[in-house]
Amino acid sequence: MQILRCENVCKRFGGNIALDDLSVRFPPSGIVAIIGPNGAGKTTLLNVLTGFVEPDSGDCLFGESAITRMPAHKIARLGIVRTFQELRIVRQESVLENIMLRFPRQRGEKFFGALLRFGVAAEESRNKGEAMRILSSVELEHKANDPSGELSYGEEKLLSLASCLAADARLNFFDEPIAGVHVAVRKQIVKLFKGMKNEGKLVIFIEHDIAFVREIAESLIVMDNGRIVAHGTPSEILNRRDILEAYIG
Amino acid sequence: MEYIALILVLICIYCILSLSLDLLVGHLGLLSMAQAGIAGIGSYCTGIIAIEQGFPFLLTVPLVAGATSALSVLVSIPTLRLHDDYYAIGTFGCQVILFSIFNNWIAITNGPLGLPNIPHPRILAWMVDTTSEYLILTSSILAICCLLVHLITNSPLGRVLHAIREDEVLAKSMGHNVVSIKVGIAALSAALAAMAGSLYAHFVTFVHPSNFSVTESILVLSMVILGGAASIRGPIIGASVLIVLPEILRSVGIPSSIAANVREIVYGIALVMMMAWRPHGLVGRYSFR
Ligand SMILES: Nc1ncnc2c1ncn2[C@@H]1O[C@H](COP(=O)(O)OP(=O)(O)OP(=O)(O)O)[C@@H](O)[C@H]1O
Ligand SMILES: [Mg+2]
Numbered sequence: 001m002q003i004l005r006c007e008n009v010c011k012r013f014g015g016n017i018a019l020d021d022l023s024v025r026f027p028p029s030g031i032v033a034i035i036g037p038n039g040a041g042k043t044t045l046l047n048v049l050t051g052f053v054e055p056d057s058g059d060c061l062f063g064e065s066a067i068t069r070m071p072a073h074k075i076a077r078l079g080i081v082r083t084f085q086e087l088r089i090v091r092q093e094s095v096l097e098n099i100m101l102r103f104p105r106q107r108g109e110k111f112f113g114a115l116l117r118f119g120v121a122a123e124e125s126r127n128k129g130e131a132m133r134i135l136s137s138v139e140l141e142h143k144a145n146d147p148s149g150e151l152s153y154g155e156e157k158l159l160s161l162a163s164c165l166a167a168d169a170r171l172n173f174f175d176e177p178i179a180g181v182h183v184a185v186r187k188q189i190v191k192l193f194k195g196m197k198n199e200g201k202l203v204i205f206i207e208h209d210i211a212f213v214r215e216i217a218e219s220l221i222v223m224d225n226g227r228i229v230a231h232g233t234p235s236e237i238l239n240r241r242d243i244l245e246a247y248i249g
Numbered sequence: 250m251e252y253i254a255l256i257l258v259l260i261c262i263y264c265i266l267s268l269s270l271d272l273l274v275g276h277l278g279l280l281s282m283a284q285a286g287i288a289g290i291g292s293y294c295t296g297i298i299a300i301e302q303g304f305p306f307l308l309t310v311p312l313v314a315g316a317t318s319a320l321s322v323l324v325s326i327p328t329l330r331l332h333d334d335y336y337a338i339g340t341f342g343c344q345v346i347l348f349s350i351f352n353n354w355i356a357i358t359n360g361p362l363g364l365p366n367i368p369h370p371r372i373l374a375w376m377v378d379t380t381s382e383y384l385i386l387t388s389s390i391l392a393i394c395c396l397l398v399h400l401i402t403n404s405p406l407g408r409v410l411h412a413i414r415e416d417e418v419l420a421k422s423m424g425h426n427v428v429s430i431k432v433g434i435a436a437l438s439a440a441l442a443a444m445a446g447s448l449y450a451h452f453v454t455f456v457h458p459s460n461f462s463v464t465e466s467i468l469v470l471s472m473v474i475l476g477g478a479a480s481i482r483g484p485i486i487g488a489s490v491l492i493v494l495p496e497i498l499r500s501v502g503i504p505s506s507i508a509a510n511v512r513e514i515v516y517g518i519a520l521v522m523m524m525a526w527r528p529h530g531l532v533g534r535y536s537f538r
Binding site: 050052071072073074076077081082084088089090091092093097100101102104106107108109110111113114115117120123124167 | 397400401404405406407408409411412415416418419421422423424425426427433535536
């Protein structure tokens with residue numbers, strides 16, 4: 001099992017310390033939540049682990065491979081996918097295409113694959129079937145051919161999360177997956193995360209909604225000022241007075 | 250008849266050029282202002298090779314297309330790191346540099362005197378001399394280019410290009426090497442543009458720096474935007490309209506010295522109106538707004 005970990009990671013933006021000598025080791029599978037006040041450095045940690053921000057010092061490792069200064073697309077190819085705090089989908093393409101984009105190692109995405117088309121049609125129809133299955137698992141199949149820019153906010157969010165299923169990655173990072181969504185969509189997201197866990201994947205999410213964290217997380221990391229201030233099971237941490245008073249209120 | 254064939258040849262050449270630009274503008278969202286300059290490299294290389302070496306067409310064209318796309322890779326490595334408006338400005342700079350090379354490197358390009366006496370192409374035993382023969386040649390090359398662009402853009406690769414156009418960060422998070430894909434498409438685009446330039450040089454038998462100026466780059470960009478970016482029909486319709494338009498102006502009796510200005514005014518207005526009311530062009534799918 002490849003374990004994701006980082007050691008003594010520091011990152012500053014100007015005089016602002018976003019990550020302060022942070023070390024963490026994630027379990028091989030399960031659901032991990034990261035909480036903490038605004039500006040605690042949660043998103044920055046995720047960005048460092050996925051190659052979108054280069055740390056000033058420290059190391060990140062995925063199994064035996066050092067991913068510290070690896071370009072983001074190479075990290076993604078190792079099977080580490082993510083969503084963004086600011087919602088990102090390809091709005092001018094259909095809902096279905098947004099899922100289709102995610103299947104890894106497509107022949108038709110190579111230059112000569114696109115030109116010569118060997119096996120591309122078969123690959124496309126296989127992926128399309130799989131994409132429709134993913135869409136129906138989150139009840140978006142009736143919108144498959146709509147431009148994804150016409151979805152509601154909750155549906156867009158659901159689409160961005162569900163598209164990670166197509167990537168079939170070992171590691172899935174979600175930055176504030178349920179911020180701003182309705183209870184119905186929230187239920188879908190709970191189902192989606194549990195499904196990923198049952199397939200033996202690791203889900204790591206950042207969230208401010210403590211009820212959601214309680215409901216679904218198996219492990220909890222509390223961050224503040226670029227450091228990890230607590231790491232344990234949610235029941236243990238969310239009953240600690242000092243944590244409750246300082247970070248949750 | 251001869252006249253109509255001549256216009257059709259020009260339309261075919263500009264179709265190839267605007268299709269090549271649409272790969273960047275429509276499919277990758279890169280507003281390049283250097284396409285005429287790149288076609289110019291193709292034209293000058295063709296002229297020089299054809300005059301001095303007398304190579305046959307089937308050898309010249311791949312040679313020129315290959316050389317131009319290699320050169321464009323060198324140029325695109327710095328410019329492709331720029332985004333949006335900065336990319337437009339960066340390529341504008343390249344266009345200005347290319348133009349001054351054409352105009353001032355007299356030993357190679359003959360400067361403002363232009364490069365005369367470029368021979369008509371010879372394909373195996375076929376001497377392509379008459380305009381209608383040339384029309385057969387250019388339209389078949391155009392058909393090949395359309396097929397090529399169609400295969401690339403209506404494929405999973407095309408989907409990736411559109412994802413990059415809309416959100417590079419997202420495309421990276423999907424595992425796509427955005428820089429190398431852009432460089433690859435820029436190289437293909439340059440090869441097609443060079444082919445258009447090559448056909449132009451052989452057809453007109455004379456190349457001059459003013460054929461590859463900033464205005465010309467803007468004309469090609471207008472063809473793409475007017476017709477509709479990110480489609481095959483779009484650039485073809487745009488190129489046809491903007492080539493035929495000045496001919497119509499001339500035929501209604503406006504002298505060509507004025508027609509040139511009227512033409513620019515007309516397509517300036519057309520562009521502004523497109524941007525305001527039909528940002529996806531006449532038949533295109535991709536909206537610039
Ligand atoms: N690209 C950047 N440039 C400058 N400063 C940044 C950048 N990204 C983050 N920061 C700073 O680093 C600190 C940590 O930011 P980060 O986005 O990681 O916080 P967060 O825990 O995700 O907060 P939130 O809950 O509000 O999303 C903040 O002070 C922020 O202003
Ligand atoms: Mg954040």
